[in-house]
Amino acid sequence: MSRLTRRSAIASALALSACAREVQSQPVADTPLKSIASTPVGACLQRHQLDDPAFAALLTRHYSQITAEWEMKMEYILQDDGRFRFDRPDAIADFARRHGLRLHGHALIWYSQVMPAFRALDGQGKRFADAYRNYILAVAGRYRGLAASWDVINEAVDDNGVDLRRSAWTDNLGVDEHMILAFHHAKEADPDAVLFINDYNLENNPTKRATFLRMVERLLKAGAPIGGIGTQSHLGLDFTPPGMCRIALRDLASLGLPIHVSELDISFGDKPETAPLPKLLSRQADLARELAQAYMDLPRAQRFAFTVWGVRDRDSWLRGANGERPWEHPLPLDDAGQPKPMFQALAEVLSG
Template identity: 55%
Template sequence: MSDVSRRALLGSSLALAACGQKAQSQPVPANLPPLKTIVPFRIGSSVQALHLDDPALAALLRRQVNQLTPEWQMKMEYIVQPDGSFRFDAPDRIAAFAADNGMALLGHVLVWYAQAPEAFERLDENRVSFEQAYRNYILAVAGRYRGKVVGWDVVNEAVAEDGDGWRTSLWSKRLGDFEHIALAFRTAREADPGATLLLNDYNLEYMPRKRATFMKLAERLLASGAPLTGIGTQVHVAADIRPGEITTMMKDLASLGLPIHVSELDVSLVRADNKLLGRAELERRQARTYGEAAEAFMALPERQRFAFTLWGLRDKDSWLRGENASDASAPFDDASRPKAAAAALVEAFRG
């Protein structure tokens, strides 16, 4: 163990002792009702196709949620092959599981700055233009799941991290900063006239400047006639986020008048900036944060509550566990037992 690790461990131990009884995890009430049974909107979870092979997780999904979001297997990184062909086996399996269990399906995601498949980068425009290939991809993917999804994250994380304009990507370079976004929405509407079409982003609660730029982009899309019909806020946050930040963000986003999707909620313990907080105190704050997110969503007008999605139900299935084996960011533990975070969600939804 390094000196830095020893200091961190010592600091955590001292902080835990200082917190005393206030930091102890609160008991979780027995027989919590399933989340999907206590709210009038959809409760969702992310999922990978391989997760469906785990009977315990499949049972937990059936009990708790009524909407699924493919975690990454509807993204270009999975679908687009090096030769330009498309692969749909995993997303088809998730779509079938959702349909077989009476669950809605959220399409995620059509266009993301972070992904530039090889087939697009080496496109021979003597055969087909870049714009044609871009449109063809969206038409093929959104068209395949037409009538099977309730909505699409059409464009993901379009706003620059510091809030200074929009991100540069292969799509923006070839089709234009704003034009590639508007084109994606128009093409998605052509492919699926009935789906809610969302603009999705993250750190909107932490960074007011980014949130303002996100809202200006949404307003410009609406002014241009692009069929933006919902917005998604991911809410990947740490347990030491300041109370009130999620609530403030939700109120700001609500001013656009569009349906809102809490699209990727998780609350990390190990990403907390305050390294003096002990584990039990972080768990207490984690539960409080889940509760605040639910309360802020419940405060929205009913017509603006699109859905509330957890980015993984169990700790062991979270992408954050891959970053750090000690993280426990979800409302349910590795054995599918509800944590204080799950109880906080129930309490807030019942509100």
């Protein structure tokens, strides 16, 4: 996995701090978030986490929608010899079905994941294009009628905020063309799923947001059946200025498409030891409240879902693959699964 590397523009290297101590939960009503919220609320998960009864109980108690953190991506499904592997995606989809949870598919095409089976077809024109279509049909089609939605294109705009990313997809199929094809193939696979284009740093980088919106408008004009915009909302106390979330969601909603806050977490930022933990938690709650209010200010038809990227703080990718950044507490529930001020803020605002 390269989650930390690919989001280096978002989460700068953080110094080990006194914030490594356990977060003390704040007293809030022990009410399921999904029973309070007037919009679907979601969280991501990995297959192995479902074997933990405490994790599964928290997930089903508080959330009405789930996203596979990485096991419905190409890196897991497509093996080097071209065969497909669906054991973990199937288990996640079955969990959603058994518990009455809405399933959001993530993600069909990502610049960062061009697997060896596709590399072997590089420069082979129709064979590459046919394999591209077949992959999308196989994956989106497998969960037809169960996945309510898909991130069809993930992270197409470069971190510089100006250019679109280059990859084997763009080199073989075209910069805009590969996205248009992906949306048409996904629509063919599942005509009823809501099809999203998803990206990060849209709140923090106005230049990137403007490029993203021009790209989406261009794709729509070319006939791509885009059904919604996903903004990952990986925010940080040191790089998300107050007011930016309101501006960003207003801009993103200007195309009239549904909005999915798709991967929310809030980093404490650089050198969190400079502030006491209660103050950091309070600032985190304020930023979550601003984003949630900006989302709730959208017309009801444009509020698709509000998803956090993990269930408990200790499940977050921000902790690092080996837990090397224990000072991060980026989610609404603490390590023990108890509500934090961020939870209270979301509950208050998402209740409508």
